Amino acid sequence: MLFIWRKNGTTRFLFRFIAIALPALLFSPLFVTASSAQNPMPQHEPTVTPLSEVLQEAERNNPQIQAAQQGWKAAQQVPTQVSTLPDPQFQLQQVNVGSPRPFAGYTNSNFAYVGLGVSQDLPYPGKLRLKGEIAKRDADVLQQQLESVRRSVLAAVKASYFQLAYLSKTLRILESDGELLDQTEKAADARYRSGRGVQQDLLRAQLEQTKLLREITMHHLEVAKAQAQLKELLNRTQSSPDIEPADLSETALPYTYDELLAATKAQNPEIAGAEKMIEKQKLQVDLAHKDFYPDFNLQYMWQRTDPAQYRAYYMLSVGVRLPIYRGRKQRPELAQAEAELSRSRTELEVQSQQAASELKVQYETAQKSAELLKIYKEGLLPQARAGFQAGIAAYQNNRQDFQSLLSSFLDVLHLDEDYWQNTAERETALARLEQLTGMSLHDEGAKQ
16 A cells, blocks of 8 residues: 655545545455455355155145145044934923913913923934944045045155255256366367367367256256245245255165055055945945834923813824835935945955055066166266276377267266166155055165
């Protein structure tokens, strides 16, 4: 900094210069850049959210699960309603004789009276119990539907989480493989400058660099889509912080297909729901048979006339509702219940076959993916990288053409992406197996 000192000894100019020049220097781009270079801001790594935490959040907050849970709770209140007797009816009567005036003839006629009564409808024995059992089966079906929704949501969360982990991994691969492409471009540039190569090779290397940037941009777009889907499942706002997934790793499958099939038959909610529906329809058939029998009505009446002259009357009456229109009501009702029972049994077979088929597909996907991953790890990936490094050396020594070198690079890039894509697909297949069987494979399966 330049200081100007005047002979008169005044310091006003010096202070004024410092006051103006020092802030400008401190906040100048050069000073800020130099300071940033010497004292860089600490870079915070994004916090990884484990899959278990994401699943717990989905179980707590997902609106589909909450809606299914409320539907099940509502259905639990129905059995007591339909299995309880109808409300009784109370009656108050006042009969006059000789005049519409209240209590006319009450003291001189035994036909004038004040009456109190109560009546109760009584369904045929067993009808209310069957209606309560049917309502309980309806609640059981909704409980299985709740479990089905819960598993479906958790499987969707796992699929989105694994997709996000795959995209995050491939983004890092694209960025790291960009360094390999830099080596390719530098080799092409060196050969071109030495007169042993052609400009076309250099331009082709630059084109691949641009294509790589395009792939990175497309992956960022896919990451944004996966984040949006996962936030929707977690019932988060779309403006909330993004979720950083853990790295993909291969999960072992320690069960055979037969063991998984047995677990599916025992624990699959779609199959269990179909079985509960059969139980309900059987009870519905029993209730249709009960409707061939009459219902009753019991009534009791007390009548009071002038107590000084007449005695009170006590009346008990029983009414019967006879099902006389059986051909138009009860028999069609029974035929409908039997048809619904047959349909529910067929639906159980459909659900069982669909579950077994889907289980087989996902099991084979998991098994074959494991074999593919082994081929990638032990053969394709190391071979591709070794081939690329050998191609770089051969190209620099003018023993290989550029097209072969570029092909070696693309092999490395695509095989890396394919490996992690197969890993994500295998983990998604295991998540689908968990949905079908109710087993926690990601907890029990050892990481390989």
